[in-house]
Amino acid sequence: MTDALPVGATIGILGGGQLGRMLSVAASRLGLKCHVFDPAPDAPAAQVADAHTCAPYEDAEALAAFGAAVDVITYEFENIPTSALDALEALAPIYPNRRALATSQDRITEKDFLTDLGLAVAPYANVESAADMDAAVAKIGAPAILKTRRFGYDGKGQVRLKDASDASAAWADMADAPSVLEGFVDFSKEISIIAARNPAGDVACYDPGENVHKDGILATTTVPAAIPATLRMDAVLLAAKILNSLDYVGVMGVELFVTPAGLIVNEIAPRVHNSGHWTQNGCLVDQFEQHIRAVAGWPLGDGTRHSDVVMENLIGDDVLAVPEIARTAAAIHLYGKVEVKKGRKMGHVNRVTPA
Amino acid sequence: MTDALPVGATIGILGGGQLGRMLSVAASRLGLKCHVFDPAPDAPAAQVADAHTCAPYEDAEALAAFGAAVDVITYEFENIPTSALDALEALAPIYPNRRALATSQDRITEKDFLTDLGLAVAPYANVESAADMDAAVAKIGAPAILKTRRFGYDGKGQVRLKDASDASAAWADMADAPSVLEGFVDFSKEISIIAARNPAGDVACYDPGENVHKDGILATTTVPAAIPATLRMDAVLLAAKILNSLDYVGVMGVELFVTPAGLIVNEIAPRVHNSGHWTQNGCLVDQFEQHIRAVAGWPLGDGTRHSDVVMENLIGDDVLAVPEIARTAAAIHLYGKVEVKKGRKMGHVNRVTPA
Numbered sequence: 001m002t003d004a005l006p007v008g009a010t011i012g013i014l015g016g017g018q019l020g021r022m023l024s025v026a027a028s029r030l031g032l033k034c035h036v037f038d039p040a041p042d043a044p045a046a047q048v049a050d051a052h053t054c055a056p057y058e059d060a061e062a063l064a065a066f067g068a069a070v071d072v073i074t075y076e077f078e079n080i081p082t083s084a085l086d087a088l089e090a091l092a093p094i095y096p097n098r099r100a101l102a103t104s105q106d107r108i109t110e111k112d113f114l115t116d117l118g119l120a121v122a123p124y125a126n127v128e129s130a131a132d133m134d135a136a137v138a139k140i141g142a143p144a145i146l147k148t149r150r151f152g153y154d155g156k157g158q159v160r161l162k163d164a165s166d167a168s169a170a171w172a173d174m175a176d177a178p179s180v181l182e183g184f185v186d187f188s189k190e191i192s193i194i195a196a197r198n199p200a201g202d203v204a205c206y207d208p209g210e211n212v213h214k215d216g217i218l219a220t221t222t223v224p225a226a227i228p229a230t231l232r233m234d235a236v237l238l239a240a241k242i243l244n245s246l247d248y249v250g251v252m253g254v255e256l257f258v259t260p261a262g263l264i265v266n267e268i269a270p271r272v273h274n275s276g277h278w279t280q281n282g283c284l285v286d287q288f289e290q291h292i293r294a295v296a297g298w299p300l301g302d303g304t305r306h307s308d309v310v311m312e313n314l315i316g317d318d319v320l321a322v323p324e325i326a327r328t329a330a331a332i333h334l335y336g337k338v339e340v341k342k343g344r345k346m347g348h349v350n351r352v353t354p355a
Numbered sequence: 356m357t358d359a360l361p362v363g364a365t366i367g368i369l370g371g372g373q374l375g376r377m378l379s380v381a382a383s384r385l386g387l388k389c390h391v392f393d394p395a396p397d398a399p400a401a402q403v404a405d406a407h408t409c410a411p412y413e414d415a416e417a418l419a420a421f422g423a424a425v426d427v428i429t430y431e432f433e434n435i436p437t438s439a440l441d442a443l444e445a446l447a448p449i450y451p452n453r454r455a456l457a458t459s460q461d462r463i464t465e466k467d468f469l470t471d472l473g474l475a476v477a478p479y480a481n482v483e484s485a486a487d488m489d490a491a492v493a494k495i496g497a498p499a500i501l502k503t504r505r506f507g508y509d510g511k512g513q514v515r516l517k518d519a520s521d522a523s524a525a526w527a528d529m530a531d532a533p534s535v536l537e538g539f540v541d542f543s544k545e546i547s548i549i550a551a552r553n554p555a556g557d558v559a560c561y562d563p564g565e566n567v568h569k570d571g572i573l574a575t576t577t578v579p580a581a582i583p584a585t586l587r588m589d590a591v592l593l594a595a596k597i598l599n600s601l602d603y604v605g606v607m608g609v610e611l612f613v614t615p616a617g618l619i620v621n622e623i624a625p626r627v628h629n630s631g632h633w634t635q636n637g638c639l640v641d642q643f644e645q646h647i648r649a650v651a652g653w654p655l656g657d658g659t660r661h662s663d664v665v666m667e668n669l670i671g672d673d674v675l676a677v678p679e680i681a682r683t684a685a686a687i688h689l690y691g692k693v694e695v696k697k698g699r700k701m702g703h704v705n706r707v708t709p710a
Contacts, residue, residue: 004678008693025380028403031689031702047405048383281639284686284707293681302684306709307661323359326648329657331639334386338363347386352639354661354709 003199005071005296007031012070012092014084016043016052018335018345019076019272019288022280024049026288032296037066044335045076057084067091074250074295076271078105079151095249095295096270103246104270107149107180117245119238120264122257123183133171136181137164146170149178158216185264187257191225194276194287195239196251196303198294203243205236206283207305211255211275214315217343221275221311223282227258234263242268251276251291274345278309281331281350307352319346358554360426360651362386367425367447369439371398371407373690373700374431374627377635379404381643387651392421399690400431412439422446429605429650431626433460434506450604450650455625458601462504462535465623472600474593475619477612478538488526491536492519501525504533513571540619542612546580549631549642550594551606551658553649558598560591561638562660566610566630569670572698576630576666578637579710582613589618597623606631606646629700633664636686636705662707674701 005011011027013020016038024034024045033050036043039057046052051069055062063084067073073094078101085098103113111121125136127146137144142164148157157177159170171179190213194206210225211218225232239254253273255266276287285293285301293300314322319340325332334347360366366382368375371393379389379400388405391398394412401407406424410417412435422428422443429450440453458468466476480491482501492499497519503512512532514525526534545568549561565580566573580587594609608628610621631642640648640656648655669677674695680687689702 004681007674007689007691021383025383025403028376028380028691029686029688031691033402033691047388048380048403050402284636284684299682301681301686304684306707319362326359326656327654329639329659331384331656333384334362336362336383336386336388352661 003297005032005298008033009071009296010035010050010069011292011295012037012066012073013045013049013076014038014057014073014080015076016040016045016049017076018044018347020045021048021335022288022333023074023076023272023292026286027292027296029289030292030296030298032292035066035070037062042338044337047336057081060087063087064091072295074291075101078270096252097247097249100246100248100252100270104268105150107147107152107267108178110268111180114242114265114268117241119241120262122185122264122266125181127171127174127179127181130168130171133167133181137161137167140181140183142166143184145182145184146174146179147182148174149180156216185257185259185266187259187264189225189227189258190255190266191227191235191258192221192253192255192273192275193235193239194251194253194273194279195236195243196287196290196294196300197243197248198300199249199297200299201244202300203240204290204300204303205239206276206279206287206303208232208235208256209275209278209311215343217315217345218274218313219315220313221278221309223278223305223309231258231263238263238265250294251287274313274348275311277333277348278311278350279303280333281352282307282309305355307355310351312349312351313345314347314349316340316342316344316346322347325349358652360387360653363388364426364651365390365405365424366647366650367392367421367428368400368404368431369412369428369435370431371395371400371404372431373399375400376403376690377643377688378429378431378627378647381641382647382651384644385647385651385653387647390421390425392417397693399692402691412436415442418442419446427650429646430456433625451607451625452602452604455601455603455607459623459625460505462502462507462622463533466535469597469620469623472596474596475617477540477619477621480536482526482529482534482536485523485526488522488536492516492522495536495538497521498539500537500539501529501534502537503529504535511571540612540614540621542614542619544580544582544613545610545621546582546590546613547576547608547610547628547630548590548594549606549608549628549634550591550598551642551645551649551655552598552603553655554604554652555654556599557655558595559645559655559658560594561631561634561642561658563587563590563611564630564633564666570698572670572700573629573668574670575668576633576664578633578660578664586613586618593618593620605649606642629668629703630666632688632703633666633705634658635688636707637662637664660710662710665706667704667706668700669702669704671695671697671699671701677702680704
């Protein structure tokens with residue numbers, strides 16, 4: 001722990017949403033300050049961080065001042081402009097590293113990387129033209145799903161193809177954005193594993209959780225996932241393989257499909273992950289503190305699951321039920337967002353029973 | 356929950372030490388903002404609060420602006436100048452109420468109050484002169500302990516009398532500060548109970564913890580306390596009696612001596628309490644969130660103990676062991692204080708085992 005950040009050091013966080021907010025709170029437990037960079041004046045993390053630079057990611061001057069003010073830089077979302085990272089990387093270490101970020105920013109790069117590691121992914125093909133699209137459908141078949149290679153999240157930038165005749169309309173929907181056609185995977189469950197690695201190369205994984213999505217957005221995560229012990233071990237091993245291969249520092253979320261042929265990697269997220277929110281009430285050290293420990297060069301903490309947890313996202317109007325939920329034995333986590341919007345993640349609830 | 360504070364509302368906290376810091380973090384989980392008032396520019400809570408008024412408690416203008424900016428006011432320490440409360444009370448509700456604060460600010464008022472409730476306290480006598488001192492020693496005997504009536508904490512403002520001949524030297528030490536002579540209690544254990552009450556009159560108590568002090572400062576709290584179930588129930592009942600009698604809103608720490616004759620109340624603290632820090636890792640809803648829920652008019656949360664915990668304070672140099680502690684299965688809570696001083700509370704550690 002020679003190079004570990006000491007009490008009073010400052011962690012810079014790119015992005016001030018709920019993930020940045022909960023990272024900032026976790027950092028405070030370790031005596032560390034956070035400085036959030038986010039263009040929104042009312043960014044949720046700004047309410048709990050020591051400092052907030054409110055500027056666009058293209059503001060070179062603001063980036064320079066931010067980089068000079070922090071000891072290490074991390075981020076809460078993948079879609080950080082490359083130019084911002086270029087400006088920052090000379091000023092402070094960036095964790096997770098740029099290779100991890102670049103890999104996860106582009107679905108083709110990500111799938112190529114995972115395939116090269118020997119991991120199973122859904123059948124996929126690159127689509128950058130109408131001709132590519134025809135070739136992709138011929139290769140992958142239908143049903144299938146067309147996704148933008150970059151900047152997609154929570155089901156955005158995706159079109160489903162019921163059969164091959166949907167191909168040209170689907171490609172038209174993408175407005176020429178480089179895309180990937182993915183074959184459908186016949187899965188029984190969606191699970192995810194939250195894994196962490198620090199600069200010393202220590203790796204720690206949380207128990208896999210079982211995810212249910214609704215309208216493309218995570219609705220619930222249940223731990224433990226109802227899967228055999230062998231699959232649980234497979235999930236840990238493949239997560240460790242991914243992290244080690246990227247010389248990764250921080251927490252990563254790895255989404256997996258459970259199929260008769262074993263686990264198929266859906267996608268990786270180089271950051272704390274919504275499906276890891278259960279750790280706040282199920283473990284001594286949660287994913288947010290684990291990420292902070294990793295990027296701060298600390299030993300990883302104890303992520304053993306002490307309780308069974310069902311995490312339920314509060315999306316849009318769901319948050320109106322909080323007065324009722326507050327009367328029950330549940331842990332409430334709200335993000336400080338005043339305006340309720342359809343599809344907006346307003347908070348989450350962890351319901352806990354002893355393991 | 357009609358009058359419950361909504362997401363985005365602001366809680367004003369008088370005092371920005373570690374208690375204010377952890378209150379602020381807890382408020383963020385409920386989507387509430389905190390505004391801290393503390394004269395110190397580097398107040399630990401300022402690093403995590405949405406706003407910090409850095410001004411003396413005598414600054415009328417700063418108090419007025421603070422009072423206007425917040426929806427409710429609470430505090431993390433007892434010794435708030437009365438003039439500050441006078442200035443604030445017209446601007447926002449103050450919880451716990453002024454009667455609770457006044458009662459706990461003065462050891463004689465507190466003991467009179469507890470005695471009137473029918474609760475047992477150590478023998479005590481008011482001392483405001485050398486003549487009072489002689490009368491007090493004649494009444495209480497020795498050994499005994501002379502304490503200032505106001506502004507004492509962590510063993511400060513206290514002198515022990517081995518026998519009656521120490522009386523005049525002890526009184527001289529007090530420099531004419533109104534004091535109380537307390538008889539020694541022959542106790543087997545020191546315990547404390549953390550209790551909460553909200554405006555609806557709901558009361559919830561955490562399991563009593565067993566405290567060990569060193570040099571007048573809390574060293575460890577262990578839960579569960581090794582006491583019979585009957586005493587545990589006595590502790591809950593007397594805490595509820597105190598809170599109801601004061602029409603109390605918030606969390607209170609009640610320190611108790613375990614004696615052959617039953618529980619004796621040592622003192623009450625109208626705030627979150629160091630001996631309740633174990634709740635952060637032993638319960639779904641900790642004392643900090645419970646206090647925020649109460650002062651915000653929310654239903655109280657689930658404070659059931661899910662684990663056994665030993666809380667260990669990191670005092671002064673103790674904090675230098677954090678790099679080693681970080682390698683163990685322990686939850687670390689640091690307060691963001693950079694300067695290590697003898698006797699200074701730098702953080703605490705919760706070591707947890709399943710209940």
